[in-house]
Structures are given as structure tokens and as C-alpha cells.
Amino acid sequence: MAEETMSTNFIHSIIEEELQPGGRCEGKQVHTRFPPEPNGYLHIGHCKALTIDFGTAEKYQGICNLRMDDTNPAKEDTEYVEAIQEDIHWLGFDWADRFYYGSDYFEKTYQLALDLIRKGLAYVCELTPEEFRAYRGDTNTPAKSPWRDRPMEESLDLFQRMRQGEFPEGKYTLRAKIDLASGNFNMRDPALYRIRYIEHHRQGTKWCIFPMYDFAHPIQDALEGITHSLCSLEYENHRPLYDWVVEHCDLPSKPRQIEFARLGINYTVLSKRKLRALVEEGRVAGWDDPRMPTLCGLRRRGYTPKSIRNFCERIGVSKVDSTVDWAFLESCLREDLNETAQRVMAVLRPVKLTITNYPEGQSETVTVENNPVDPAAGEREVPFSRHLYIEADDFMETPIPKYKRLVPGGQECRLKGAYLIRCTGCVKDENGQVVEVLCEYDPDSRGGNPADGRKVKGATIHWVEADTAADAEVRLYDSLFTDPAPDGPEKNFLDCLNPDSLQILTGCKVEKGLAEAAMPQPGKTATAYQFMRQGYFCLDNQDASPDHLVFNRSVSLKDSFKKK
Ligand code: ATP
Ligand code: MG
Numbered sequence: 001m002a003e004e005t006m007s008t009n010f011i012h013s014i015i016e017e018e019l020q021p022g023g024r025c026e027g028k029q030v031h032t033r034f035p036p037e038p039n040g041y042l043h044i045g046h047c048k049a050l051t052i053d054f055g056t057a058e059k060y061q062g063i064c065n066l067r068m069d070d071t072n073p074a075k076e077d078t079e080y081v082e083a084i085q086e087d088i089h090w091l092g093f094d095w096a097d098r099f100y101y102g103s104d105y106f107e108k109t110y111q112l113a114l115d116l117i118r119k120g121l122a123y124v125c126e127l128t129p130e131e132f133r134a135y136r137g138d139t140n141t142p143a144k145s146p147w148r149d150r151p152m153e154e155s156l157d158l159f160q161r162m163r164q165g166e167f168p169e170g171k172y173t174l175r176a177k178i179d180l181a182s183g184n185f186n187m188r189d190p191a192l193y194r195i196r197y198i199e200h201h202r203q204g205t206k207w208c209i210f211p212m213y214d215f216a217h218p219i220q221d222a223l224e225g226i227t228h229s230l231c232s233l234e235y236e237n238h239r240p241l242y243d244w245v246v247e248h249c250d251l252p253s254k255p256r257q258i259e260f261a262r263l264g265i266n267y268t269v270l271s272k273r274k275l276r277a278l279v280e281e282g283r284v285a286g287w288d289d290p291r292m293p294t295l296c297g298l299r300r301r302g303y304t305p306k307s308i309r310n311f312c313e314r315i316g317v318s319k320v321d322s323t324v325d326w327a328f329l330e331s332c333l334r335e336d337l338n339e340t341a342q343r344v345m346a347v348l349r350p351v352k353l354t355i356t357n358y359p360e361g362q363s364e365t366v367t368v369e370n371n372p373v374d375p376a377a378g379e380r381e382v383p384f385s386r387h388l389y390i391e392a393d394d395f396m397e398t399p400i401p402k403y404k405r406l407v408p409g410g411q412e413c414r415l416k417g418a419y420l421i422r423c424t425g426c427v428k429d430e431n432g433q434v435v436e437v438l439c440e441y442d443p444d445s446r447g448g449n450p451a452d453g454r455k456v457k458g459a460t461i462h463w464v465e466a467d468t469a470a471d472a473e474v475r476l477y478d479s480l481f482t483d484p485a486p487d488g489p490e491k492n493f494l495d496c497l498n499p500d501s502l503q504i505l506t507g508c509k510v511e512k513g514l515a516e517a518a519m520p521q522p523g524k525t526a527t528a529y530q531f532m533r534q535g536y537f538c539l540d541n542q543d544a545s546p547d548h549l550v551f552n553r554s555v556s557l558k559d560s561f562k563k564k
Pocket of ligand 2: 037
């Protein structure tokens with residue numbers, strides 16, 4: 001992507017300096033990694049990290065590994081592992097054959113821990129988790145551990161027996177011997193290993209001790225030859241420990257950690273734990289519910305990889321956390337679909353329109369442009385007859401001021417691509433509901449242009465021919481939360497859900513061609529359409545079938561957030 005290679009940020013500046021003669025990376029290939037924890041589906045926040053990890057490698061003709069960070073044995077699942085790979089490929093990034101699991105390094109990590117003990121840089125501590133916390137100290141008081149000076153041989157023996165499963169959970173930890181008085185609490189002899197009797201999704205019950213993230217991650221990076229370990233800001237305080245591990249373990253390379261600000265977006269939550277809660281509590285239809293900020297949700301909603309990559313590129317990379325407007329994400333989609341989406345006509349809230357001076361039984365086709373923004377998209381033929389459907393709100397018996405659409409005896413309107421019409425009246429049912437709008441057309445205005453060149457004052461309205469129209473269900477989405485900051489302090493995000501985030505319309509009428517289109521596959525992007533005057537839509541990749549069309553509104557034509 002040209003845009004991507006052009007733009008620059010503070011990470012690029014650091015890398016360019018390091019690639020200079022005499023720099024840390026002189027003559028080296030830039031090598032990054034993306035390390036998702038397979039405990040949920042990827043969300044738009046991860047896209048920022050993906051764009052930084054893969055995009056930076058791309059920019060410097062480097063490589064990027066995909067590593068499942070399954071060091072922590074809880075809640076990991078092959079379902080997530082597969083979904084993560086599918087989503088990254090969908091975005092257009094590729095790790096070639098460099099796919100790894102953090103857990104593959106358990107043996108090596110264990111050996112490095114033994115080395116640290118032998119060097120006098122780690123010890124087995126016997127504080128209970130409660131004591132551990134109580135002895136942490138504060139800014140003025142150092143932490144303490146009575147086990148700090150345990151003889152090396154004793155720690156070595158205990159650690160090996162921890163591994164053999166001789167002790168219960170919580171009985172012992174392995175701690176790095178760094179500095180109990182450090183102003184950075186992560187350096188106050190942090191735990192390196194814990195005992196846990198839990199089955200690992202890949203290692204089974206082979207291990208009952210597990211390395212902590214802060215110990216495992218730098219080791220994994222170094223073993224893979226990562227030059228730049230790019231991660232979000234919450235790891236900044238952990239960097240001294242990262243560097244300590246790289247420095248004191250016998251490792252083949254010395255990676256450097258650089259942090260960037262996490263992406264936050266208003267009106268949504270970007271935490272797998274919270275997203276999982278929405279799924280598990282049935283508040284949404286699944287991880288791929290089109291209201292979810294997950295990649296599979298956005299894809300089902302109709303987001304394109306290009307729109308998401310543009311978004312990540314444009315929000316930039318900085319060291320300061322900020323919240324981006326959801327409306328900005330939508331505008332990136334709108335911009336992409338404006339160029340690519342085929343324009344079609346669909347009536348969401350239909351009422352019949354009868355052209356009383358058009359002969360019964362006669363029909364013809366009119367020509368409409370597929371995409372005025374892209375002349376190469378061409379034109380298509382659309383059936384036209386005496387009986388059409390139009391939007392119910394394109395007719396008003398008693399118009400409001402400035403109403404430019406159909407009114408009995410009112411101004412002339414244009415049926416998109418077809419003819420000029422004048423409304424003559426309507427038919428109502430016993431409840432006074434309008435069930436049919438009546439009008440007359442000007443036979444000399446084929447294509448929508450009057451033969452005498454007179455000016456048409458009314459609006460251009462869209463329509464669908466009644467006999468050939470296909471029925472459809474249309475799902476309109478609004479933001480998932482009514483609160484712009486649902487995961488703000490002292491809020492329960494579940495209380496901030498928008499009860500009207502999904503509106504389902506049935507009995508909508510769409511051009512017959514849409515019913516004949518191929519149905520989208522799960523995991524794939526569905527073809528985008530612009531429903532004239534309505535927004536961008538796509539077939540739902542889970543629920544649509546040839547005899548039950550289901551469309552999702554991907555995004556409206558204009559920014560609806562401005563109104564809020
Ligand atoms: P979550 O809170 O959603 O569970 P996480 O950080 O635990 O997030 P990981 O699977 O560990 O999720 O994330 C993989 C990578 O993606 C990490 O490098 C992490 O920093 C990055 N990442 C996660 N969320 C965001 C975000 N909102 N913005 C930028 N990067 C993110
Ligand atoms: Mg994480």
C-alpha cells in the first residue's frame with residue numbers, strides 16, 4: 001500500500017537511526033512480531049498493532065512473525081488460533097512460514113531459568129501470594145523476602161522439583177534477584193515462574209510451572225531474532241525488566257522493545273474480556289455480530305480490509321493514549337465504498353406506486369449507471385412498469401414545509417433513470433393508512449429528462465418494479481453503546497448498551513438482480529452495494545440465502561453521529 005510506505009512515525013525514526021552505519025541494526029533485516037493471546041477474536045485495536053508490526057516490517061523490506069502468545073495456560077482455544085490467522089490474512093498481512101507458539105519455547109525458557117539460578121540471579125521464594133503482596137513495600141519502603149539469600153543449590157533443587165509437580169499451587173515461586181528497593185515495582189524481584197495445575201491447550205499436562213509474560217516474552221523475541229518488539233504503552237514500565245532478561249540470559253540476539261499508545265474508540269469497548277462477556281451473556285449474536293468491533297464483526301458488517309488499513313494508517317502512531325471517533329472509522333469505509341460499491345435501488349419501507357396512464361401489462365427496461373464515480377463500472381437495465389414500490393416517506397398527503405417529494409397535485413418528481421411523474425392522489429385502507437400512491441407519468445421524459453427541457457423542481461426518488469422485486473430483510477445498526485465511554489471508570493459497560501442498536505426491517509423490496517447474486521461465504525467480504533439514498537449495504541455472510549435475502553447496513557451515506 002503506497003500510503004503506508006509513505007507515512008512515517010517515531011518508530012520509523014528510531015529504526016532508521018539504528019540502521020545507519022554504526023547503529024544497533026546496521027546491516028540487519030528489520031524483524032518484528034505480532035503476539036496475540038489466543039483467548040478471543042481480534043478487534044480493531046489489534047489492527048492498529050498489526051498495521052504497526054506488519055507495516056513497519058513491510059516498510060523496511062523486513063519480516064514479521066505471527067506468534068500465539070499462549071504462555072498463560074488459561075482460556076486458550078484452537079477456535080481462536082484459527083480465527084486470528086484468518087482475520088490477519090483477510091486484512092492482507094502475511095507471516096509466510098513464520099508461525100510460532102510461545103509455548104513451544106517452554107523447555108528453552110526453563111533451561112534459561114535454571115541458568116539464572118546458577119548465576120545467582122534467581123531464587124525460589126516461599127512467600128504465599130498474600131505475603132508476596134504484603135511484602136511489596138511502597139515508594140519509601142523496599143520490598144522484602146526472607147528467601148532472597150537461599151543458597152543457589154537449594155533453589156536449583158526446589159525449582160526442579162516444582163517442575164516435577166511435587167508442590168501445590170502457590171507454595172513456591174521463582175523470582176529474579178534484581179532490586180527490592182527499585183522505584184519501578186516491576187524490578188522488585190519479580191516472579192518468573194508460578195506453579196499451576198492446569199491443562200495447556202497444546203502442552204497438555206506436561207508442565208505444571210508456567211513462566212510469567214515478562215520473562216517469557218523477551219526470551220521468545222530473542223530466540224526468533226526479533227529486532228524490534230513493538231507493543232502498547234502499558235508495557236512501558238516493564239521495559240527495564242525486558243532489558244534485564246535480554247541482558248542476563250544467554251540469548252542469540254538482543255531485541256529492543258518500543259511502546260506505542262493503544263487505540264481507543266468511542267461508543268465501543270476494545271477489551272477481549274468485555275467482548276467475550278457480551279457474547280457469553282447473549283447481548284450480541286456472537287463474536288461476529290455486525291455491531292462488534294471485532295474483525296469478523298466488521299467484515300460481516302461490510303467493512304473492507306482497505307478501509308480498516310486506511311483508518312489505522314491515518315490515526316497515526318504516538319506515545320499518548322487518545323480516543324478516536326467511531327465516526328472516523330465509518331468515514332474511512334464510506335470513502336472506500338463510494339469508489340467501489342455498485343449503486344442499486346432498494347425500498348426499505350415500501351408503499352405501492354401506480355402510474356395510472358401507463359398501460360397495464362406493458363413493461364420496458366430503463367438504464368441506470370452502476371457507479372457514477374467509476375465510469376468503468378458501466379450501466380445496467382432495470383425493469384419498469386405501471387406498478388412500482390417507493391419509500392412510504394417519499395409521499396405526503398399534506399406536505400411539511402419544503403417537502404420536495406410526492407404530494408397530490410404537487411410538483412413534478414423524477415423516478416431515478418426512468419420518467420417524470422406527478423402525483424394525483426392516493427388510496428387508503430379502512431384505518432386511513434396510505435396503501436397506494438397514484439400518479440401520472442410524462443411518456444416523453446424517458447431517462448428522466450423532459451423533451452421540452454423544462455426544469456424539474458421535485459426530488460429524484462428511487463423505486464423498484466413491483467412484479468420483479470425480491471423481498472428482503474434489512475438490518476440497520478446503530479452504535480452498540482449509548483455512552484461514548486462505556487468502559488470508563490465507575491461504569492458497568494453492560495449498563496451502557498444501546499437497546500436500539502439493531503433494527504430489523506422485513507418486507508423490503510430490492511431489485512431482482514440482488515436475489516440472483518452469489519451468496520457471500522462466512523469469512524469472506526460480501527459484495528458492497530449502495531442502496532441509493534439509503535447507505536451502503538451487503539448481504540449478511542451468515543444468514544442470507546437465495547430465498548431469504550438479509551442485508552446489513554454497513555454505513556449510512558452521511559455521518560449520523562453529528563446529530564448526537
Ligand atoms: P485485550 O485487552 O483486548 O485482551 P491484549 O493486549 O490482552 O488486549 P493481546 O492478544 O495480548 O491482547 O494483543 C496482541 C497485541 O495487540 C499486543 O501487542 C497488544 O499490545 C496489541 N493490542 C491489543 N489491543 C490494542 C489496542 N487497543 N490498541 C493497540 N494495540 C493493541
Ligand atoms: Mg495481552
